Amino acid sequence: MVDGRTGREVADRLRAAALGLPGAWEDSPWDGDTVAKVGDKIFVFLGGASIGVKCARSRAEADEWLHRYPDDATVMAYIGRHGWNTLRTTGAIGADELPEAIETSYELVVSGLPRSRRPAPVDPSRAVPAD
Template structure:
């Protein structure tokens, strides 16, 4: 996955905005004001921090060397995924969608319904 594909995919979900609270080099993708993906899109290798179910995160890290504990994040809930490595693009997309869904699941019910994700 390349940087433009990553950006386009993250922005394809409902109510997502790209923000730059840490400076122009770090894209922060938010849903309803809550972070679900963070990436320095111009860096190599291309990595993205994604929220992950804490029960699944260790399994993913054990199975894929390109998935590690989240850089500068809560290591229990966040993974750093090297998106332009040997991981299949479909897996990266699924991890991004899972991150989005986890964040949406934590929103108030009215917000979830507005986003069509009860």
């Protein structure tokens, strides 16, 4: 349990946070894998006990997660050299840091999309309060 919640509750909360971002949608491009995309680009790999996110533009910057959480953050297979990490959702990483990591990944991926394919920004005055 993390912060009094089960792993399933944490996974559901993180999925909702990802899909609540402008233009985000769920896809299953590979058997058994669920991702959240913006446009045609993945910005988070959603798993039960972990998520895969783009933590920074470079591997060196993304390594900060590995230093802060050596038992709970790892370089993501295949795409890790591009700043992607796997973060355990049931370990020492704070419950507030995981949604922030998803938002960072989203922002990094959106910034790489052509302007014509970026979702419209959300008006903060119309935002739904967090639970």
